[in-house]
Amino acid sequence: MAAVPDRPLDQATVTECHLAFSKMLERYAWAIVRDWSLAADVVQTSFIALSRFGGDVAPEARKSWLFRVTHREAIRVRERQKPYNQTTPLATSAVFETHATYEVSPLSRMAAQEDVEELTQKIDCLPPEQHQVLRLRFFENKTFAEIAQLMQIPLGTALSRMRLALERLRSMSNELED
Amino acid sequence: MTSKNDPQTNRTNEHLEAMLYLLDDPALDREAFEARLADDAQLGEILAQAVTTFQALQAASFKPNGIAQGSVARRTSSVLNALPQWQFLSVLAASILLACFLGWQTHFEMRSGLADNGSNNVVLAWGDIQSAVLDHQGTREVSEFELENALAMSDSLPEMDVPEWLVIAAADTAEGFELDDRKVIIQ
Numbered sequence: 001m002a003a004v005p006d007r008p009l010d011q012a013t014v015t016e017c018h019l020a021f022s023k024m025l026e027r028y029a030w031a032i033v034r035d036w037s038l039a040a041d042v043v044q045t046s047f048i049a050l051s052r053f054g055g056d057v058a059p060e061a062r063k064s065w066l067f068r069v070t071h072r073e074a075i076r077v078r079e080r081q082k083p084y085n086q087t088t089p090l091a092t093s094a095v096f097e098t099h100a101t102y103e104v105s106p107l108s109r110m111a112a113q114e115d116v117e118e119l120t121q122k123i124d125c126l127p128p129e130q131h132q133v134l135r136l137r138f139f140e141n142k143t144f145a146e147i148a149q150l151m152q153i154p155l156g157t158a159l160s161r162m163r164l165a166l167e168r169l170r171s172m173s174n175e176l177e178d
Numbered sequence: 179m180t181s182k183n184d185p186q187t188n189r190t191n192e193h194l195e196a197m198l199y200l201l202d203d204p205a206l207d208r209e210a211f212e213a214r215l216a217d218d219a220q221l222g223e224i225l226a227q228a229v230t231t232f233q234a235l236q237a238a239s240f241k242p243n244g245i246a247q248g249s250v251a252r253r254t255s256s257v258l259n260a261l262p263q264w265q266f267l268s269v270l271a272a273s274i275l276l277a278c279f280l281g282w283q284t285h286f287e288m289r290s291g292l293a294d295n296g297s298n299n300v301v302l303a304w305g306d307i308q309s310a311v312l313d314h315q316g317t318r319e320v321s322e323f324e325l326e327n328a329l330a331m332s333d334s335l336p337e338m339d340v341p342e343w344l345v346i347a348a349a350d351t352a353e354g355f356e357l358d359d360r361k362v363i364i365q
Contacts, residue, residue, distance in 0.1 A: 024223060024226040024227075025226070027225075027226040027227075027229035027230060028222050028223075028225055028226040028229070030229055031196075031199065031200055031225050031226070031228070031229050032212075063219055064219040067219040067222040067223075068216065068217070068219070070222075071215055071216050071222065072216070075212070115234060116234050116237040116238055119234040119235070119238055120238040123235075123238060134235065137201065137203075138235050138236065138238075143203055143204055143205070144198075144203055144205045145204065145205065155205065159194060159198075159205065162194060162197065163190070163191070163193065163194040166193050166194060166197055166228075166231065167190075167193070169231055169235075170193065170227075170231065
């Protein structure tokens with residue numbers, strides 16, 4: 001007797017999940033594939049999978065299920081692309097350009113710009129040693145080992161300063177997510 | 179870089195690990211991190227959150243006055259402080275130029291009209307007189323001069339004799355000219 005492959009989930013639940021998790025999953029997928037277009041494709045595939053096979057996934061497990069599917073799909077898509085070279089510096093200047101194609105409205109782009117302004121101000125309020133680590137890492141694209149060497153501090157201290165800086169900035173990023 | 183033994187500490191460190199992952203920093207074992215990602219939705223959430231921070235930091239650092247060049251707030255305020263002086267000088271210079279231009283243009287248009295047509299010549303000159311009278315009364319400015327308005331307002335002015343120079347100015351018209359409803363005949 002042939003097994004029935006599809007275990008469909010009702011459309012309303014899929015929509016609800018999409019509203020709740022799609023943005024987060026898209027960012028997650030981007031972290032792996034580094035392309036907003038591909039990330040959107042990955043998330044779309046994940047929700048199609050949820051729609052077709054998510055019928056027997058417990059409601060409390062749906063988010064984890066979506067993350068797992070998105071992870072696998074993102075890895076698959078990344079491997080299908082040209083090999084990802086870890087030593088090549090990221091084309092970070094293109095991060096926003098690519099993402100801009102996904103912005104649904106100029107208003108959201110303006111809001112993102114305002115968020116950046118706010119974050120920039122917040123960066124200014126960081127203690128000098130944390131500010132310097134951020135500057136060296138994000139602008140001068142130095143590794144933490146290089147930063148530690150430059151600042152004549154242990155690698156752990158450089159990482160710790162970064163961690164502290166991120167903690168202070170996290171409240172801002174929480175607002176950005178909302 | 180981390181173990182899974184101390185969840186509380188790890189969750190704090192995972193924010194840093196997520197950022198290292200996004201930065202491709204060699205301080206992080208990427209494969210091990212990705213392996214953990216596959217089974218840990220909470221770590222996935224942390225990574226997704228880090229993407230937002232990462233993007234904002236990238237955007238901030240790529241701005242011309244971003245973190246790369248030191249204090250943004252201080253520089254912004256110094257630029258703002260410098261602005262009024264520039265603005266004041268610019269506006270002053272532009273105002274002077276505009277005033278000169280408008281004055282010259284009005285003058286030029288009047289002169290052109292005088293050269294083109296004898297009747298217009300006299301009418302404009304007459305308007306000029308009336309405008310001068312109004313200016314003398316402090317009710318108008320030269321820059322607001324408009325011939326039609328001046329002629330319309332002339333009805334309310336007291337009767338004036340046509341001055342000699344006006345007659346001379348209109349001498350090139352053969353039959354004389356009309357001014358409002360008055361006929362002026364050149365002798």
